[in-house]
Amino acid sequence: MKLLLKEDVDGLGFCGDEVEVKDGYGRNFLIPKGKALLATPNNLKAFNHQKRVVQSKVKKVIATVQAIADEIAKVTCTVKKKVGDTGKMFGSVTAQEIADLLKVQGVDIDRRKIQIAEPIKKAGEYKIPVKLHSAVTAEIKLVVEAEQEVAASAEELSEPAASAPEAEQEKEAKE
CATH class of the missing domain: 3.40.5.10 (Ribosomal protein L9, N-terminal domain)
Incomplete structure (x- = not known):
């Protein structure tokens, strides 16, 4: 047959x-x-x-989809993440964050199409693949910058701690 x-x-x-x-x-x-x-x-x-x-x-x-891929290739996303004294990032950059950054720049993509191979936990430049279709894959240029607020606030916290023993010594001297 x-x-x-x-x-x-x-x-x-x-x-x-x-x-x-x-x-x-x-x-x-x-x-x-x-x-x-x-x-x-x-x-x-x-x-x-x-x-x-x-x-x-x-x-x-x-x-x-290829037109969308061409738009994505032109886009550079910049993320600022808080880092500690040792340079270690708190948390990691997620696919949802990247999708939100792209949306702000006028490219609306589902977060599940963004393929992050391993967690992004260090500052630097990354190329993140986006699988738009079985035949089309684009790359986003992602720049992760370290935000130093945490280090500055840690120094502020250590200063009052250092001045605390001095205050105690002054109280003891008065008594």
Whole structure:
């Protein structure tokens, strides 16, 4: 029996292939499950037409996604994160933060499309891949800068602590 596959079937073929199978396998499994059609001239013609329509839609989607990828390639995101005395960052840069930065710059992307391989916990420049489509991947340039407020506030905290023993000594001297 000759069949036209409507989807990929393991061990048999890929979508759109014309295959020869045993009658029972075709009638009892492939056709009822919607995985194949009889390979008649009308079905071949209809399937080829449908395939062309789908391919044209996919081309339009890829063109749109490629335009978004070009916009993303031009964008540089800058994140300021607080760091401690040792230079270690508190927390890490997340995909949601990157998505929010892109949204501010006019590019709206779902955070799940941003692929951070490992947590970003150090200051520096990173190239973050964004998988927009199975055929299109863009890269965002991310600059992580250290914000030194934490170090400054730590110094302020240590100064009153240092002056506290002096205040106690003055109180003891008065008594």
